[in-house]
Amino acid sequence: MSRTERRTVRDLRRGHRAMLLRALYFGGPASRHDLCAATGLSAGTVSTLTADLLDEDVVVEAGQVDSDGGRPRVLLRVNPDHGYAIGVDVGETQVRVELFDLGMTERAGASYALHSARHDPELVVRHLLEGVDTVLADSGVPAERVLGVGVGVPGIVEAGPDALVHATTFGWNAVPFGALVRAGTSLPLFVDNGAKTMGQAELWFGSCRGVSDAIIVFIGSGVGCTVVADGAIYRGSARAAGELGHLKIAAGGRPCRCGGRDCFEAYVGAEGILDRAGIAADSADQRPALARLLEAGSPVLAGTAELIGLGLSNLVHLFDPERIVIGGWAGLMLGEGLLEPIRAATAVNTMASFPPVPIVLGGLGADAVAMGAATLVVEEFLRGAQAAGAQATA
Amino acid sequence: MSRTERRTVRDLRRGHRAMLLRALYFGGPASRHDLCAATGLSAGTVSTLTADLLDEDVVVEAGQVDSDGGRPRVLLRVNPDHGYAIGVDVGETQVRVELFDLGMTERAGASYALHSARHDPELVVRHLLEGVDTVLADSGVPAERVLGVGVGVPGIVEAGPDALVHATTFGWNAVPFGALVRAGTSLPLFVDNGAKTMGQAELWFGSCRGVSDAIIVFIGSGVGCTVVADGAIYRGSARAAGELGHLKIAAGGRPCRCGGRDCFEAYVGAEGILDRAGIAADSADQRPALARLLEAGSPVLAGTAELIGLGLSNLVHLFDPERIVIGGWAGLMLGEGLLEPIRAATAVNTMASFPPVPIVLGGLGADAVAMGAATLVVEEFLRGAQAAGAQATA
DNA sequence: TGACTTTTTTTAAGGCTTAGATTATGGTCT
DNA sequence: AGACCATAATCTAAGCCTTAAAAAAAGTCA
Known part of the structure; x- marks a missing residue:
């Protein structure tokens, strides 16, 4: 059909x-x-x-x-200077704005810290718009040569001009994020889930270059993933596909911040891991807390690797990827020490008739979300490839 | 990319x-x-x-x-008589061969019973070839007007001319099924997983007509599924995607016939249900046994609906389908009484930010596997649409 | 019978790709 | 140094394809 x-x-x-x-x-x-x-x-x-x-x-x-x-x-x-793309990572701890040329060289960047329970949409948008002005000023790039702004946000992004965002962890329910941003800038705007923008960055420039069927798992406070099918990102009917974080994986009954139980994220997201280890951490403190936990060692970690492997085996069975990439700040931290146990657990839980799937770490670091957001702009450019001026004024 | x-x-x-x-x-x-x-x-x-x-x-x-x-x-x-397609369902209990005209009207059919532990590939192929001869003779259709033979088999079918089949339940490990069939006929051959052929039948003519993102779940002795993404069947990198049967869903530790534990199929496949209810049944006796169980009622059934709902919610989170169809002989039997509990369990386990997903039963009955196998042939015809003679002699 | 509708076919114009010929540019051999 | 060769890039003629507009076909209705 x-x-x-x-x-x-x-x-x-x-x-x-x-x-x-x-x-x-x-x-x-x-x-x-x-x-x-x-x-x-x-x-x-x-x-x-x-x-x-x-x-x-x-x-x-x-x-x-x-x-x-x-x-x-x-x-x-x-021509790397033919046009520029701005990528924004709206994360749990900060809003990060970066300006890239077409060759994906970063020309300027700006960050704005967010504090727990202060994820007011208007505030986030103000940071974003200020960041755009700042990177334009710092880089000296005139606004009319910017092909657009890409934004990676948590949660589900509905299609449509308003780009309604549902992000339970931010308390965002159908926030018209796109409309809010468009009220402050006339640059073309592209909004997508942050796990997906990271996935596209890894697909284009990172550990998935040239791979046509892959899964890129994002582990931060929460968990998400990008499914690459035949070279393109799979989004489903309502752009909500890949909600790996709320897959049900065990019958332990552990509550999840989404309101449900037994979600993957509640076990292997940074918040879940720290909580299972008995550590309460504000979102801004999770990175150092997880680093300390990894350094000190904890029985929770071995179980975490097991559970990640279980989740990954589910992805293998359903999607049959050529490769799995683990990224996100927590994923990269966990991967350093736990990659082998994760690989082993995945293999154990996967049927023998599947070819073994390489599992590797993301190659672009934690900044991949913003870079991936910028690739949304470049993607559009490569599709149409109009002159910079024509696109910006459209 | x-x-x-x-x-x-x-x-x-x-x-x-x-x-x-x-x-x-x-x-x-x-x-x-x-x-x-x-x-x-x-x-x-x-x-x-x-x-x-x-x-x-x-x-x-x-x-x-x-x-x-x-x-x-x-x-x-x-023109329905411009060409004909033969569809074969290689199931656990029988080999069913059907001949269709291009309008998908069945013109002839033949069945050959299989008995437990008698799934010898050579025997299956003999039945298949005999079935092809029989339906040709019964329908009076000359072989040169047949556009091809499509076959739905259990397990994973590797791409390639030999169509290697891995089906643990049959004891088939890399059986060169395609090569075996081709040795006995010169008709163009298409081999795919039976759950996928059923899915394509439902997509073209059944409960998924016109839907572009859907999941068709096959529940028989085992469990499989078809993922429809953007109107086409999603197959993954090694044509193994959609192995829903061996998704890990609980931590009960129940062993599965694949050798693993906690597989979805071990809980909600017909064999698993009967086993959990304390009934041992030969594969040929599973249908009547399940019918009796459903009629008599059993505490196992409510739990089954719960578990199916859990599994379906996982599919919703990962694939974001527009619709879910339940088919396969056991799925259709279960659906009659348990569809509402399944819907409820799915909804409970799905995040609120997802739009509610309609869950319906397959519209083509248990014969959909063979019909779907024939659609593989028609699909090729619609792609190229050469004259019948040209294709058959190629 | 003639005006009006709607469906199909025919015709002229414009665009695109390809294959092959031609031009451009530099090395190699004597 | 000059003739000759090899490779890259451009130019040209030919063949298809689609479209839009005009023409033909086939009815209805007054």
Whole structure:
């Protein structure tokens, strides 16, 4: 039943243009000849398409490669200064705003601490807007060259212009986050779950590069995940897929902050782990508290690895991924010491007929959420690839 | 990263042709004018494409619709006799072979009983091949008009020409099922997991018609499921996705026939239910035994509904479906009396931020596996839509 | 019978890709 | 140094495809 779109002969060109741009973006500098091989297009088509892109300054030349007996090939690459993307991580402890060029080099950043029970949407939005102004000023990038702002938030983000956010841990219930931000800026806006933006960052630049079926698990205070199916993020019918944190994994009856019981997150999220170890920590203190716990050792940790493995085996059975990545600040901390037990527990709980699934740590650190949020903007750019000005004023 | 294919101007026509054929196949009889609206193509294109299809006898006229003041529209539909598809259900208790025309009307069928511990691959293949000969003879359809044979088998089916099958319950470990069948027939062959073929049948003709994100749960002796993502079946990296049966759901420690513990199937599959109720039944006797249990009532049943609801809530959290369908012979039997408790248990275990998910029973009965297997053949036909002869001899 | 509707087919125009020919650019051999 | 070769990039002619508009077909209604 999968929908196929009507296509005109011009869509071919648009599609090929996007293909070429993707190949150039992810395939580093390449000559026109290389692009023929990468895209399967003929030399003539590559030639005219690249001429367009060069004209528009989307692509620039990047030196030559000496040949051994022939005309040297001219390398091309996406112009990193053609446009910029702002990524925002709305986390439990802070709002982090970063400005990237198209090459995903960070040009400026700003952070605003949040305190427990002070996750007022208006405050968060004020921080966000101030952050945008700050990174623009610090980097000297004019606003009209910014292709958009991507935001990663906790909880479920409904589709639609208002981007309604449901985040139980923030006490947000259908907060029109998108509408609030749009009231303060005219930049194109993209809002998604933070675990998903992290997943996209790992998919594009981290431990999942080139993998087409993968799962990226985010472990912070809470737990979420990104499912990558056939190279794209799987979102489900209401953009709520991947709510790994509230999977029911055991019959111990442990209450979860979502109001339910037996949720995965209540056992293996940082808050859950600390609580099970008898440590009460304010959200801002969880990182050091977890670090101390890991250093001191605790019987809770072995059980945590077991439970994570159990959860991951469920993901393997249902999604059959090629690879699993563990990220998020707590996930990265846990992974340092517990990766082997987690791998073992996952294997034990997985049927033998499944091929063994590599489990690795995220390669981008804890900043991946903001970077991934910026990739939402770049994704749109790669799809359409209009000139920067045209997009910003649309 | 999602791959885009290079396309030539002729691919446009091929794509539009397939689009048109799909619209006609699923949209019932329609006039050329209707097809313009359905596909978005211009009248001219629809006219030439349908002319081709009529020439090739893929499509036939199906009467006229009287107009009120204008040229009457000529209705077109896919020619049901243009080709035929054979679907095979390799189940725990029998091998069922059915022959369908393109309109999915059953033209002939044959069954071969299997007995416990007699799931020898060679025997199954012999039954299958004999069944194919029988349905051809009974229906009078010449073999060269058969577009292919689709087979639904238990367990995991690896991609590749040999179609290696791993089915622990049959004792099959990497059985080259496809190779064995191909040795006995030259018809195009499609092999997939039986739960997935059933899912595709429900998606095309049953309780999931027109739904683009759904989950179809198969409950028989064991348990499996089909994940429909964006109108297509989600298969994962090794075609093993959707192994719902071996999801870990509780910490009761109940052993599963897969060798693991706490598997969903060990609790809510027919075998598991009967076992928990203290009834030992040979695979051939499970249906009547379960029927008796349901009639007599048992405290095990309420718990079963609870556990099914728990499992379904996990699916909701991870996949965010628009709808859940319960099928399979045991699922349909359980659903008659337990659908409400299952719905309630699912809702209780699902976070409030999820929209409520309708849970319904399969609409095609227990024969859906074989029908779905035949749809694998039709799916290929709709993709390429070559003439019947050309495909069979390829 | 003639005006009006609606459906289909035909026709002219414009765009796209490809394959092959041509031009550009530099190395290699004598 | 100059002729010749190899590789890269561009140009050109040919073939398809879709669309929009015009024309034809087939009825209804006054």
